[in-house]
Amino acid sequence: MRIIAGKAGRIAIKVPRAVARPTTDYVRQAIFSMLGDTVFDARVLDLFCGSGAIGLEALSRGASSCVFVDEHRNSTSTVQENLEKARLEGGRVVKSDSLQFLKRDPATYDLIFADPPYWKHYGDTDHVKNLLALPALPERLEKGGHFVAEISTAQSTPESPVLQLLDRREYGSSTILVFKHP
Incomplete structure (x- = not known):
């Protein structure tokens, strides 16, 4: 894995x-192509961050923070x-459950990314559905801001x-959803 573009x-x-x-890399490139200039100087929140690839890419492309x-x-x-390693400034790492973090964090963000474990079987947690139902999500997103989520192509939106919902694009087994705060 690598950071694709920027500094x-x-x-x-x-x-x-x-x-x-x-x-x-291919899916991250597609996400940042869809977002274009909205990344520059943006305040970003990367939920279920894993390796941090999405947030690192945002910082590399000019996000301010x-x-x-991630809970792990x-x-x-x-x-x-x-x-x-990337010598990127403006990053802060928090060990927390993503939904709980949204409920207690007072900050607002221009871009919120979520790449949780996929819903695969009946009984699995549908993290994106839970995030979208959470009143704290739009409260943390600036008016005009974007929420970008990755789900399985097998899932409905x-x-x-x-x-x-502005866009839904499929890339193999991954689907990218782009929502905007009106």
């Missing part, structure tokens, strides 16, 4: 063992290592009572 472009990053399915959130110690220590 830390081409730097290889470490992926923790706990991350079974890191977002591929990024809070990386292996992930948070890996993100810290990746931040240091969850709905939001507040956020507007």
